[in-house]
Amino acid sequence: MPTTRPGDERRRAILQRALNVATLDGLEGITLGKLATELGMSKSGVQGLFGTKQDLQLEIVAAATHVFQERVLGVAERADDGLPRLRALADAWIDYLDTFEGGCFFCAVAPEFDDRDGPVRDAIAEVAHTSDRILRKQIRLAQRLGELADDVDADQLIFEIHAAVLQANYARRLLNRPDAYDRARRAIHDRLDRARPARR
C-alpha cells in the first residue's frame, strides 16, 4: 500500500477549495458543479470522490476541525498549563480567524445549521463543545495553580472569551474593522486579569 493513493491529492485540493467556499457562501452554498469548474475538473469527478453532498459537507467539517485543532489547540499546547495556556489559546484562536478567505469557518456555518438536526450540525457543535471543555480544563488548572481566583465562574469566563472571538470575526468581516482582533485580545486579557486572585 502506497502512503498516498492517487486520488488523495485531488481530495485535498477539493477540500481546500471547499473550505474557503463554505466559509464564504456556507455549506449549502457549496455546489458540486461550481466546485468542479473552479478546480478544472468534471462534476462527476467530484461526486465520485465524495459521494453525496452531505458526505462532502461532513468531510469539509472534519477538515475544518483538523485545521482548528492544529492552528489553535496545537499552537497553544506549547504554552505552560493554566493561565499562560489560556492566553495562548485566545491568541491562537484570534490568529486562526484569518485562516480562510471568509474568515472563521465555524462562525460562518454555525448560524446555517444551528436550527437543524443531523450529522452535519452535530459535527459542528462537537467542535464548540470540545473547545469549551479545553477552556474549562485550563481554567480549573489555573485555579489550582493559584493563577485564577477560586470563585471564578468558569462557564461565565468561557462565555465571555468565546464572545470576544465571535465578535472579532463579526466586526472584522461585516463592519471591516481592522482593529477587531486587537479589541478581542484586549477584552480577553483584561477579563483574565480581572479573574486573578486578589493580592493579599
Add this chain to the structure above:
Amino acid sequence: MPTTRPGDERRRAILQRALNVATLDGLEGITLGKLATELGMSKSGVQGLFGTKQDLQLEIVAAATHVFQERVLGVAERADDGLPRLRALADAWIDYLDTFEGGCFFCAVAPEFDDRDGPVRDAIAEVAHTSDRILRKQIRLAQRLGELADDVDADQLIFEIHAAVLQANYARRLLNRPDAYDRARRAIHDRLDRARPARR
C-alpha cells in the same frame, strides 16, 4: 387612497414568514416556490408582489430592521438617557433574540453576506452601524452625566457589549444553552459596572 391597498395584507404575511425562514435557512435559502407553498399561494403571486429575489431580500432586511428598531431601540427609549438607557438597550437586545424562530435575524444572515458586495450586504451592515452609533451616543452621554468614567474607551465597550449579544444567540442556538441570555446580561451589566467612575 385607502389606508391599505389590497395586496398589503398579503405582503405582510409573506414577509412575516420570510423573516422566519431567512433566520432559519438564510437569505439565500429563501425560495419563491417554498415560500408560496407554505403560505398556500402561487409562486407567481409572490413574484408579482416583490419582483426579483433580490428585491424580496431587501424588503426582508427592511422588515427585520423595522422589527429591531421597534423591539430594541423603541423599548429602550423609555429608559432615561445615559447608563439606564444603556442597560435597557442591552436587556431589550437580548429579549429580541427570541423574536424569530431561528433567533436573531441579523446574526443569521450577517455571516452569509459579510464577504459580498451589493445592496443587501449594505442594508445589513447599516443596521449594525446604526446600533453602534446609538450605543456610542449613550456612552458619551453617560460620561457627561458622570455615570461612566471619562477614560472609558467607547469603542471597546461597544465591542464587548455586542460580543455578549452575539455569543448569547450562538450559545442559545448551536449549543442549546438555556442560560445563555442570563450570562450575556451578567457580562454586560458587570462590564458597565466596571466602567463607572472610581468612587472618591
Add this chain to the structure above:
DNA sequence: CCTAGAAGCGTACGATCGTACTTGTCAATG
C-alpha cells in the same frame, strides 16, 4: 357605466441542482 390598473394564478423557459448510471484509462497485483 366604463375603464385603467393592481392582484393573483397558470404556464413556460433556460439554467442548475444532486444523483445515478456508463465508459475509458491507467497502475498495481497475481
Add this chain to the structure above:
DNA sequence: CATTGACAAGTACGATCGTACGCTTCTAGG
C-alpha cells in the same frame, strides 16, 4: 502478461431554481 479496481469523465434524469409573459378577476376613479 492478464486482470482487477480505483479514478475521472461523460451522459442522462427528475426536481427545482429565478424570471418572463399572458390571462382572469376585482376594484377604484372618472
